[in-house]
Amino acid sequence: MAHPVTDLIHHSYIPPTGFEAPQPGVFKASTVIFPSVAAMRSREWKDKSAYTYGLHGTPTSYQLEERLCTLEGGQQCLLVPSGLAALALVSLSLLKAGDEVLLPDNVYGPNKSLVEGELMHWGISHQYYDPMDPQDLEAQISSRTKLVWLEAAGSVTLEFPDLLSLLRICKQRKVLTALDNTWGAGLAFKPFDLVPDESPALGVDITAHALTKYPSGGGDVLMGSVITRDAGLHMRLKLTHMRLGLGVGMNDVEAILRGLPSMALRYRAHDEATRALALWADSQAEFVQVLHPALPGSPGHAHWKELCVHTFGGAAGLFSVMLDERFTRDQTDAFCDALKLFKLGYSWGGPMSLVVPYELAQIRSNWPSYLEKGTLVRFSIGLEAVQDLQADIHQALGVLR
Numbered sequence: 176m177a178h179p180v181t182d183l184i185h186h187s188y189i190p191p192t193g194f195e196a197p198q199p200g201v202f203k204a205s206t207v208i209f210p211s212v213a214a215m216r217s218r219e220w221k222d223k224s225a226y227t228y229g230l231h232g233t234p235t236s237y238q239l240e241e242r243l244c245t246l247e248g249g250q251q252c253l254l255v256p257s258g259l260a261a262l263a264l265v266s267l268s269l270l271k272a273g274d275e276v277l278l279p280d281n282v283y284g285p286n287k288s289l290v291e292g293e294l295m296h297w298g299i300s301h302q303y304y305d306p307m308d309p310q311d312l313e314a315q316i317s318s319r320t321k322l323v324w325l326e327a328a329g330s331v332t333l334e335f336p337d338l339l340s341l342l343r344i345c346k347q348r349k350v351l352t353a354l355d356n357t358w359g360a361g362l363a364f365k366p367f368d369l370v371p372d373e374s375p376a377l378g379v380d381i382t383a384h385a386l387t388k389y390p391s392g393g394g395d396v397l398m399g400s401v402i403t404r405d406a407g408l409h410m411r412l413k414l415t416h417m418r419l420g421l422g423v424g425m426n427d428v429e430a431i432l433r434g435l436p437s438m439a440l441r442y443r444a445h446d447e448a449t450r451a452l453a454l455w456a457d458s459q460a461e462f463v464q465v466l467h468p469a470l471p472g473s474p475g476h477a478h479w480k481e482l483c484v485h486t487f488g489g490a491a492g493l494f495s496v497m498l499d500e501r502f503t504r505d506q507t508d509a510f511c512d513a514l515k516l517f518k519l520g521y522s523w524g525g526p527m528s529l530v531v532p533y534e535l536a537q538i539r540s541n542w543p544s545y546l547e548k549g550t551l552v553r554f555s556i557g558l559e560a561v562q563d564l565q566a567d568i569h570q571a572l573g574v575l576r
């Protein structure tokens with residue numbers, strides 16, 4: 176008989192098999208136990224038919240990876256600790272000294288910080304292209320260009336690019352494309368099959384997704400994914416993923432697995448409420464422009480319609496307003512502070528509506544001609560009743576009237 180302390184660690188009880196429940200179990204590990212030295216020597220960390228170490232996955236993370244592939248239409252998936260880590264993994268895996276990466280001028284801000292604050296020191300240069308001008312992208316591709324980042328729609332200014340033209344240019348010039356797919360989330364359009372009846376399918380090479388947003392849906396988990404359809408490309412990313420030690424916690428994986436079944440319903444609810452509010456906001460005099468791809472006057476509306484209405488369906492729960500330039504910064508801050516249901520905070524995709532004022536002149540290299548002058552305020556629409564959210568914006572506008 177072993178000492179009880181030992182038995183607590185090496186217990187002989189094994190629960191009956193055959194347990195089934197709607198949600199998969201949570202398997203947590205750093206250590207994975209091998210049945211023999213031979214198994215330990217022969218098992219490959221890259222081989223997903225078995226397990227080697229917690230950092231390389233457990234049944235819980237394997238399941239989330241497969242479900243995310245189904246959501247986005249890819250074949251292989253890597254999980255990372257945040258959406259930003261997903262963007263970083265793609266660039267770090269595919270770029271080396273002497274290479275250049277192209278980013279849209281409306282790119283998610285921290286991706287700019289990454290290329291300007293890290294990649295540049297490693298001899299990797301970058302250029303910004305006008306997301307609404309495919310010719311500008313084409314003109315900037317050189318023999319050094321090894322990666323083009325895409326975003327649809329832009330997460331602050333919400334212009335929707337001509338994704339098909341941008342992609343055709345990159346394919347023709349044989350440059351890899353990576354889409355930040357957080358806005359579309361695998362629901363607004365299918366990034367690997369943008370033109371479903373074209374063969375081979377026209378699509379991006381890689382998607383990076385901030386699971387922090389809609390897949391989580393709670394505003395309480397940070398995670399990211401990198402999805403591909405090409406096994407060789409996946410392996411390049413996977414090797415860097417392993418070398419950088421980018422693991423995720425299985426309790427967080429479980430939270431995302433819990434969010435996925437309701438994701439399409441939530442996305443639609445956010446979408447409907449957002450469109451109703453954006454339409455109403457468009458009639459308010461203080462807002463000189465309302466940015467949401469479903470509004471006919473919003474930049475890229477026709478591209479959004481072509482891809483997300485005629486072919487697929489939907490839009491994320493974000494819209495931005497441009498407050499008339501006659502308002503001072505103190506006034507626009509007072510408007511944001513006066514909101515009660517809309518909380519001041521970053522991120523989106525959760526149940527609570529949020530608001531953020533942006534200093535657009537500081538985050539864009541130039542003020543695009545399609546944007547009115549003023550102060551941009553972005554709303555992310557949660558799951559509260561639309562009439563309450565509308566009443567909240569209406570009462571906050573009182574400080575400007």
Ligand SMILES: *Cc1c(COP(=O)(O)O)cnc(C)c1O
Nearest residue numbers: 257258259283330357385387398
């Ligand atoms: C939030 C977000 C990210 C980063 O996700 P985190 O998990 O917050 O790091 C990346 N891209 C877009 C478009 C986002 O909105």
